[in-house]
Amino acid sequence: MNMPAIHIENLTKRYGEGDTAVDALKGVDMTIWPGEVVGLVGPSGSGKSTLLKCLGAVIEPSSGRMTLGGQTIFDAAWKIDDLRTLRRDRIGFIFQAPYLIPFLDVTDNVALLPMLAGMPDAASRSRALELLNALDVGHRAKAAVAQLSGGEQQRVSIARALANHPPVILADEPTAPLDSERALNVVRMLNQMAQQYQTAIIVVTHDEKIIPTFKRIYHIRDGRTYEEAGEGREV
Amino acid sequence: MINLAGRDILHGWGKFVFTGIGLGLLIGVTLTMAGVYRGMVDDANVMIDNSGADLWVVQQDTLGPYAEPSSVRDDVARDLLGRSGILDAGNVTYLTMQASAVKQATGQRREVRVMLVGFEPGKPGEPAYLVAGRPIVRSHYEALADLKTGFALGEKVRLRRHDYTVVGLTQRMVSSGGDPMIFIPLQDAQEVQFLKDNDALINERARTASNPAFNRPNVPGLLEAVQASQTTSHFVNTVLVRLAPGADAEEVAGEIRRWKHLQAYTRAQMEEILIARLIATSSKQIFMFLVILAIVSAAIVAFIIYTMTLNKMREIAVLKLIGATNQTISSMILQQALGLGLIGFMVGKLSATLWAPLFPKYILLLPEDAISGFFLVMLMCALASIFAIRAALRVDPANAIG
Numbered sequence: 183m184n185m186p187a188i189h190i191e192n193l194t195k196r197y198g199e200g201d202t203a204v205d206a207l208k209g210v211d212m213t214i215w216p217g218e219v220v221g222l223v224g225p226s227g228s229g230k231s232t233l234l235k236c237l238g239a240v241i242e243p244s245s246g247r248m249t250l251g252g253q254t255i256f257d258a259a260w261k262i263d264d265l266r267t268l269r270r271d272r273i274g275f276i277f278q279a280p281y282l283i284p285f286l287d288v289t290d291n292v293a294l295l296p297m298l299a300g301m302p303d304a305a306s307r308s309r310a311l312e313l314l315n316a317l318d319v320g321h322r323a324k325a326a327v328a329q330l331s332g333g334e335q336q337r338v339s340i341a342r343a344l345a346n347h348p349p350v351i352l353a354d355e356p357t358a359p360l361d362s363e364r365a366l367n368v369v370r371m372l373n374q375m376a377q378q379y380q381t382a383i384i385v386v387t388h389d390e391k392i393i394p395t396f397k398r399i400y401h402i403r404d405g406r407t408y409e410e411a412g413e414g415r416e417v
Numbered sequence: 418m419i420n421l422a423g424r425d426i427l428h429g430w431g432k433f434v435f436t437g438i439g440l441g442l443l444i445g446v447t448l449t450m451a452g453v454y455r456g457m458v459d460d461a462n463v464m465i466d467n468s469g470a471d472l473w474v475v476q477q478d479t480l481g482p483y484a485e486p487s488s489v490r491d492d493v494a495r496d497l498l499g500r501s502g503i504l505d506a507g508n509v510t511y512l513t514m515q516a517s518a519v520k521q522a523t524g525q526r527r528e529v530r531v532m533l534v535g536f537e538p539g540k541p542g543e544p545a546y547l548v549a550g551r552p553i554v555r556s557h558y559e560a561l562a563d564l565k566t567g568f569a570l571g572e573k574v575r576l577r578r579h580d581y582t583v584v585g586l587t588q589r590m591v592s593s594g595g596d597p598m599i600f601i602p603l604q605d606a607q608e609v610q611f612l613k614d615n616d617a618l619i620n621e622r623a624r625t626a627s628n629p630a631f632n633r634p635n636v637p638g639l640l641e642a643v644q645a646s647q648t649t650s651h652f653v654n655t656v657l658v659r660l661a662p663g664a665d666a667e668e669v670a671g672e673i674r675r676w677k678h679l680q681a682y683t684r685a686q687m688e689e690i691l692i693a694r695l696i697a698t699s700s701k702q703i704f705m706f707l708v709i710l711a712i713v714s715a716a717i718v719a720f721i722i723y724t725m726t727l728n729k730m731r732e733i734a735v736l737k738l739i740g741a742t743n744q745t746i747s748s749m750i751l752q753q754a755l756g757l758g759l760i761g762f763m764v765g766k767l768s769a770t771l772w773a774p775l776f777p778k779y780i781l782l783l784p785e786d787a788i789s790g791f792f793l794v795m796l797m798c799a800l801a802s803i804f805a806i807r808a809a810l811r812v813d814p815a816n817a818i819g
């Protein structure tokens with residue numbers, strides 16, 4: 183499969199207009215391949231979240247081009263009407279905090295996504311269970327979210343991101359609240375999942391503990407990206 | 418698909434149920450207010466029915482005897498008897514007053530506000546059935562009391578200056594104001610209503626005696642005759658007429674009006690007077706209460722659902738980000754509002770049913786009021802959820818990302 187999972191060219195994003203306009207992205211190029219885990223590193227205010235929101239089809243870029251699995255989804259304007267369905271079926275999200283739905287149990291937090299995509303309940307739940315097992319939280323499947331530790335919650339949120347088998351997962355500082363061991367554990371899970379499901383994963387981080395694990399890193403500074411080979415340390 | 422609303426409710430069911438109970442008590446008050454109105458209308462209708470009359474003959478230019486004072490001479494009934502279309506006619510007096518009785522056990526005097534009805538035994542105006550005891554057979558100092566007075570058979574009830582023995586009990590005999598009725602013989606009632614106390618009587622006699630027009634030494638017996646006429650009353654409040662079979666009420670009423678300079682009302686007219694005029698102010702009062710209670714309940718639902726939604730803004734942003742549709746999110750909020758309404762309605766219906774019998778006045782909870790109440794509550798909850806739904810739909814899914 184020689185198609186990049188994500189490819190963007192000269193992507194820009196300007197917030198606001200006139201005097202108060204902020205150019206958060208000033209021309210970003212990026213290519214991520216299936217099964218790859220790539221770091222996106224930069225200081226606060228450099229445009230990491232903005233880029234992630236553009237990639238996640240949550241906000242509209244100002245100009246440039248963006249393809250997802252070979253399909254052009256943005257070229258000066260959205261090329262797709264239903265961004266919600268695009269997000270649901272083709273992009274997984276992992277946040278800094280797990281942001282699980284507190285009133286659903288662990289299984290249903292994961293199963294909700296395939297259900298929203300129209301998969302029958304039983305099939306959705308068995309897929310959720312399979313992912314939870316892969317992430318070593320299968321034994322907590324019936325637990326309430328509040329009963330889980332921070333690390334367990336984050337693994338459930340990874341399972342949720344994978345639930346619809348999206349080609350791309352966007353992770354926004356997923357290890358920020360975790361200690362070193364748990365942070366590396368999460369990275370190990372992400373690498374394993376990327377391999378297993380051939381998912382491209384972009385990890386926004388400034389977590390020094392995990393930066394050495396990436397094989398490839400995009401540095402972002404002042405709205406522009408610079409690619410760099412990472413250490414690719416085994417975890 | 419998971420029912421998100423249901424799961425959220427189960428997750429925080431304590432808060433939800435307590436809110437529902439609070440709302441329910443308000444709805445219960447609302448249903449009770451409607452019941453108060455229905456009870457008033459029903460009391461009025463029952464009073465009309467139980468009077469056994471087809472026509473009410475009252476003083477000209479009055480809306481008597483219930484809505485306005487009316488006095489008619491008591492010989493009118495006799496005159497009416499001979500006329501065509503009229504089967505029977507009875508003199509009746511009505512007076513709202515305090516009755517009291519001494520409780521045997523405790524020796525305490527208990528006061529009850531009653532409507533005192535004076536009637537002629539065997540004539541229209543006599544209660545049609547008794548739930549206990551016997552009809553009045555003596556011409557003085559016997560009484561029939563409604564169950565709601567709380568008086569028992571054999572109990573002595575004080576009305577003004579005399580004690581009356583309760584010999585029979587009636588049921589659902591109340592005035593349009595909800596006061597239970599006590600029935601006594603007409604002459605006793607006339608005395609209670611029209612006659613003065615002893616001092617006033619003595620004064621009156623002295624005044625008459627000192628009036629040279631009445632106290633003429635050369636006309637023996639004049640003073641006594643005048644004084645006798647002053648101490649007996651010949652007035653009643655209304656004459657109740659029962660029509661002969663086949664007689665036309667409107668026609669007979671029209672004849673009475675022309676013939677005697679009296680007013681005569683048919684049953685339909687009397688209903689109109691009672692419901693459209695006598696209790697009109699009360700029903701407007703109740704209606705205002707209903708409107709305010711409905712607004713307060715709606716505001717509470719809106720507030721609760723709104724805060725519940727505000728507390729879920731982050732989850733809603735996440736749901737939107739991961740692809741939940743606006744419809745999924747709005748229906749979650751709508752279902753919660755309706756769920757709250759459902760709990761509220763059930764609690765309200767239950768509490769109204771439980772506390773209605775404790776009210777001093779009759780409260781009639783009609784099933785159709787409950788049904789329309791249910792739909793109103795649901796509609797109100799749906800409308801109240803609009804604010805929360807609008808707030809939820811405005812949430813930017815980008816908020817979920819830092």
Ligand SMILES: Nc1ncnc2c1ncn2[C@@H]1O[C@H](COP(=O)(O)OP(=O)(O)O)[C@@H](O)[C@H]1O
Pocket residue numbers: 197198204205206224225226227228229230231232233819
């Ligand atoms: N909604 C917004 N409106 C205006 N400016 C914004 C908005 N979001 C971010 N910015 C600005 O864009 C720049 C990049 O922000 P962001 O993408 O959040 O950076 P990072 O995630 O790397 O900290 C910052 O200067 C920030 O102030």
Ligand SMILES: [Mg+2]
Pocket residue numbers: 230231819
């Ligand atoms: Mg950020």
